[in-house]
Each structure stands twice: as structure tokens, then as C-alpha cells.
Amino acid sequence: MDRVPILKIGDILLVSIQVDLQDHIALALQEDLGDKIVATSARGVLIDISALEIVDSFIGRMLSTIASISRVLDAETVVVGMRPAVAITLVELGLSLGGVRTALDVDRGMAMLAASTEVRDDELEPDEHGAIDTVSAPGD
Amino acid sequence: MADAAVDKGWATLLRRNGDEVVARWSEAAAQSLEGRMTRAELERDVREMYDALVAGVGEGDRHTLADASFAELRALLADVSHTRARQGFSSTETAVGVFALKEAMLGVLEEHGDLAAYRSFADFSRLIDELGLYMLEVYAQAREAVIGEQADALLELSTPVVKLWDGIISLPLVGTLDSARTQVVMEKLLQALVDTGSEHAIIDITGVPAVDTQVAQHLLKTVQAARLLGAECIISGIRPQIAQTVVALGIEFGDISTKASLSEALLAALRKQGTDVVRRTGRRDR
Amino acid sequence: MPTPVVVESGEIHEIHTDADVVRVRQAARTLALSAKLSLVDQTKLVTAASELARNTLVYGGGGRATVEVVRLGPRRGVRAVFVDEGPGIPDLDLALTDGWTSGSGMGLGLSGARRLVDEFEVSTDVGTGTTVSVVKWTR
DSSP: OOOOOEEEETTEEEEEOOSOOOHHHHHHHHHHHHHHHHHHTOSEEEEEOTTOSOOOHHHHHHHHHHHHHHHHTTOEEEEEOOOHHHHHHHHHHTOOOTTOEEESSHHHHHHHHHHHHHHHHHHTOOGGGOOOOOOOOOOO | OTTTTTOOSHHHHHHHTHHHHHHHHHHHHHHHHTTTSOHHHHHHHHHHHHHHHHHHOOSSSOOOTTSGGGHHHHHHHHHHHHHHHHHTOOHHHHHHHHHHHHHHHHHHHHHHOOHHHHHTHHHHHHHHHHHHHHHHHHHHHHHHHHHHHHHHHHHHHTOOOEEEETTEEEEEEESOOOHHHHHHHHHHHHHHHHHHTOSEEEEEEEEOOOOOHHHHHHHHHHHHHHHHHTOEEEEEOOOHHHHHHHHHTTOOOTTOEEOSSHHHHHHHHHHHHTOOOOOOSSSSOO | OOOOOEEEEEEEEEEOSHHHHHHHHHHHHHHHHHTTOOHHHHHHHHHHHHHHHHHHHHTSSSEEEEEEEEEETTEEEEEEEEEEOSSOOSOHHHHTSTTOOSSSSOSOHHHHHHHHSSEEEEEEETTTEEEEEEEEEOO
16 A cells, blocks of 8 residues: 655665655554665665654654664664754654754755765775675665 | 513613614714724714613613623623724723713713612613723733734844854844743744754853743753754853853753853854864964 | 633544544644644644544544634634543553553653643543543634
């Protein structure tokens, strides 16, 4: 049935939520993303919520869970484009989305992911180990 | 009408001499409202009030405005008071419309009344006083509302968000921060972050006279909301006495960065952004 | 004398599925717009409605929501009432505590919703059900 599409751009997965999410669709997205991170060895997940008019505790929990799952799978999650009214409401609701990184828009989110990927690659690049970042995606 | 023979008080008089009462009432009210509204408007208001009053007056002469039968009259009076308050009428000008009915009734009494009617005038007068007080009460509430709206408008004006640098905006706060004001401030700041695509905001509280637990709470919420958008806030302009109260009250600013002055905050924001500020040597000392 | 609350318009929605929760959210938004709530207040009301509708579905086993535009003197607002015939809440004080949850949520449903609105009332009886009523007024 209706699922939220996940796009792959380089080693980043982009999710743009464009509809008022029903709870089961949110849960499906959470699972799909986990599968897709493993399948594509993605390094980052970008979730664009600029079209969302509200984020309640359920969606908030979904975002936190996605961030935790992707961290376990060695990918960074950045949530971008939250509307000001949504942010104010979330704070009042008592939800701070701990563990979720945020950016103003998709561009900045991409830059943020690129920067943190670089840092990690630097850490992993001592000469004696030779090349380590050849990511071969399993066949489609 | 049923007990017309028994009931000779003001209520009967009022009901029987409708046109005359309305005419005299309008006349009396016009004297103080001259120029504020047209005669036609005034007569329409008076006619409406008269109809509602008569509709609410049952048998007998003793009534109070709280009677259930006066619901329509109350609504009408509230409506009139509201309109007057919004149009800038004074409280006297608002209430005089009802008080003029007393004068009108006295006139009618002289023409048609008997002893019984005169005796009941005290009851009538009491009721009219109630109407007047009720109007004044509603009038005061309406004025409060107008003042509230003006305060809101002032709030909008008094919260400018300024761009300090590419990607850095500042919000100089002046005056006391209460919960209503903070909400406006928060909204403006967050919207400005999104509109300008800025990742840094400096909230300068040099002009805030005191920081108590509540103000601190509001500041923290603003900073948290900004983070959810993907922006960082620095709080600057913390005067020594404010630092002391903050510590004395045991307020935790957590991991929010604070700076003593706006310029230091700007420098910190520039650094985080990756912009270096370098003073050229040798050129200034000529 | 207190001015009575006047109901200007309203709708009733049954809550039995996920999709119904979304429908209640949308109804709350439409009415919040027509009551001229500010954008932030709209968002707060819709979020609270979403939390409470989900509570009705998950904990109350379904029920119904009444969403209406109300007026009190010069102020307008939106009222949302959620009714279920579920098991009720045995310890209301506990349920209103942050972080407490009997289900899978973050435990912010009831207490969080309360912070987002101007008026909040719960009446609950174990075995008979729960009614939650909230109002958000224009400022």
C-alpha cells in the first residue's frame, strides 16, 4: 500500500515526507529505512519534514528511533526543514528529539552529512591499512 | 395586558406609550450624543432597546436585569457597549443612552401617570441603574480588550530581528519577558532563522531588567526550538547582577553558550561558522 | 454573570483506525483556521488533538471526537472532546505525569497535550470510559 518513497543519492538516503502520516505508514518507513541502509550501505539518512504541519509524539518517536537504528547501522541521520510552529509545539510538548541532528534545509543537511562522513574517513585512513573506503553496494 | 386593571405601575405605562417613550428617550439621549452618531442611528438603537426591555418585562414592576426574561436585552446592551467602546465613545457617552430613559419616563409620567405609577418609579429607576452599570461593565471589558490588542501590536513592533552577518541574526531584547511576549519573540526569531537561512542567532538580553526562573525557562525553550530547526543560539549581554541572580536561583543554562557582550557573541558565532576575523597590522598607526 | 460558551459550528468523527486519527487532525486544523487561531496555536491544537485521538484509539479501544468552533464573549476558540468507552484510567494523577506510559508512546500524550491547550478536563471511570475535553482560545 502507500509507503513513503526512499531515494538514494550517492551514499545518502533521502526521505521527503509529503503526506499527513498515518501511524502504520510511519512504522513502515522506519522498517524500510533500516532495510535500505543495510542493502545500500548508505552512510547518511536525510529526512525532509518541511511539508509536515505537525509532529506529535508518535512521529517524534519515529524520528528518534530512525536516528538510533541508523546509528547502529553506522549511518548518520539528519532531520531537515522543520517549521518554526512545529518546533515551538514540540518544545512545549516536552520533546527535544534527543540524538537527532537537525539542519535548516536539504542543502545544509547534505553538507552536514558530507562533513561528518569526511571526518570518519579521515579517522580511518592511516596509510598502512591501505584503501578502506571502497563501498561496493550489493547487486540490486 | 391581562391584569391591566390591577397593574398600573411603570411597566404598563411603558408598554402603552411606546412611541412617545421612544421619541422622548431619543430626544434626551441625543442631547449628550449630539454629533457622535446620527439621529437615525440613535433612534434605531433606542427602538431596539425599548423592544427588548418591553419583551423582557412581564407582570408587575419589580424586575432585575438578572431575570431570565432579560437575556435578549442583556445581549443587546452588551452589543451596544462593545460597539461604543470600539468606536471610542467615553464611558459616560455609553451609559447615558440608557439613563436617558429615566428622563423620558418622567416626562411620560407627567402626561399620563397616576399615583401608583409614580410610586413604582423607584423600582423602575433601580432597574435602569442596573442596565447602566451592566453597560459600563461590558464597556470596561471591551476597552481592556482594545488595550490588549494595542499591547500586542506594540509587542510586534518592539521585537526587531537584525542581520549581523551572513548566516548570523540577532534579537536585542528590551524590557520584561513574560510568557506572551516570549511566544512572539520565539516565533519571530525562528521564522527569521528560516527566512534568512541563518544557522546562528544571538539573543541579546542587555535590555532585560531582570532574569527570573520563568524568563530563563522561556529563553531555554527558544534555544531548544531553534536547535530543532538546525540553528544554534548564543545568549549575550548578561550583566554581572543578572549572572548573580541566575546563580543564586540555581538556574541551569545547560549546554547553551552565553557571552557577556554582543561583540563577543558575534565573534563566537563567526568562528563556529568558519569565518576568521583578522586585524590588519601596520595600517592603522599612521 | 458569566457569559455562556456558544458553539458556532462543529463536526463529529468516529475514531476506529489510524486513518481516523488523521481525519480528526485535519478537522481540527480546518476549524482552527476558521476560528482564526494563530499559526502556532493552530499547530499546538492540532498536535494535542492528534495525541488525544491516538489515546482514544490505542487505550480507549476507539471512540469518537467532537471538534467545534466556540465563542466566549469576544474570543473564539476550538474545542475538541474525545470520548471512549474503554477501560478508563485507574490513576489519573499518574497518567498526567510526564514520562508515564501504559502503552508504546513516550508518555507525553496526556500531559503533553495539556501543556498545548488553554483548557483541559478529563473525566474517567474505571470500566466505563474516558472523556477528555480541550479548548484553545484565540489570543
